[in-house]
Amino acid sequence: MPKPEILQVGPYPEWDQVPLDEAFVMHKLFNMAAPASFLIEHGRAIRGIATRGELGAGREMIEACPNLEIISVYGVGFDAVDLDACRKRDVRVTNTPDVLTRDVADLGVAMMLCHARGMVGAEAWVRSGDWARRGHYPLTRRVHEAKAGVLGLGRIGHEVARRLAGFDMDVAYSDLAPKDCTQDWSFIADPVELARHCDYLFVTLAASEETRQIVGREVIEAVGPEGMVINISRASNIDEAALLDALESGALGSAALDVFEGEPNLNPRFLKLENVLLQPHHASGTVETRKAMGKLVRDNMAAHFAGRPLLTPVL
Numbered sequence: 001m002p003k004p005e006i007l008q009v010g011p012y013p014e015w016d017q018v019p020l021d022e023a024f025v026m027h028k029l030f031n032m033a034a035p036a037s038f039l040i041e042h043g044r045a046i047r048g049i050a051t052r053g054e055l056g057a058g059r060e061m062i063e064a065c066p067n068l069e070i071i072s073v074y075g076v077g078f079d080a081v082d083l084d085a086c087r088k089r090d091v092r093v094t095n096t097p098d099v100l101t102r103d104v105a106d107l108g109v110a111m112m113l114c115h116a117r118g119m120v121g122a123e124a125w126v127r128s129g130d131w132a133r134r135g136h137y138p139l140t141r142r143v144h145e146a147k148a149g150v151l152g153l154g155r156i157g158h159e160v161a162r163r164l165a166g167f168d169m170d171v172a173y174s175d176l177a178p179k180d181c182t183q184d185w186s187f188i189a190d191p192v193e194l195a196r197h198c199d200y201l202f203v204t205l206a207a208s209e210e211t212r213q214i215v216g217r218e219v220i221e222a223v224g225p226e227g228m229v230i231n232i233s234r235a236s237n238i239d240e241a242a243l244l245d246a247l248e249s250g251a252l253g254s255a256a257l258d259v260f261e262g263e264p265n266l267n268p269r270f271l272k273l274e275n276v277l278l279q280p281h282h283a284s285g286t287v288e289t290r291k292a293m294g295k296l297v298r299d300n301m302a303a304h305f306a307g308r309p310l311l312t313p314v315l
């Protein structure tokens, strides 16, 4: 049996690349000088696409591969995959849920703590000699006993909420309906109300057309000049222009962001702001989690081509 031919959209660590290259014929689109011509010439041979959460697979790519059977996403988010195009063609889609949940929650909470306590500026204070020259670092903001709002109590939102409760924060959340097993977390259906209620708003929604810019001007202004927005989901969940305006004007106190429109080329307005903590979309980026994600990408494709049930199907 010839090895299935797979289109690889982005790079993976060597520990994933080696076994992928052994099991499949991997066509590395990101290394190609002329990816469009490759797809025209070789699209018919492609039976699988291996992609990353933020890169996905758009309609054009899917249509360029008429014999495509499966798209395996290295990431829990599949918003960048054109699911309608997949449905029409019966293309299966898998992602990597669960294995990354706690790392993403860890980074979100770490971003809140780091930013609230001014750790980036404080470190620079020590390194620059300001501590000895200018004395104590300016006072920062307390996190315990403050109000946290979690917008989207899915797998990641739930783990964020659990951690925040562990930091003695008062936790509220918003979702389509109240969830079971939420301990004493309060349910506030309306995102604007949730934002008005809280000091720290965590955006943990799975991105879709329905959630696009759900954190708009009104929500941002409701978090207010003393509040912080933390985004560990997708940039599309926030109206980024409104966020920038509010950070610049002081209508929003601060933001801690792991995701950006057009990343990695983020809007340069962010770089001028001191009230924002910037992270390079690495919430799932630990060795342990990335190894588990890579294994799921391979195992899903192997299961599909062996006629076994998919491990973590989306479609």
Ligand code: 8YV
Pocket: 052, 053, 054, 074, 075, 076, 077, 078, 100, 281, 282, 283, 284, 285
């Ligand atoms: C990854 C992600 O950073 O899970 C997701 O949806 O966006 C992240 O875990 C990304 O997919 C790795 O390329």
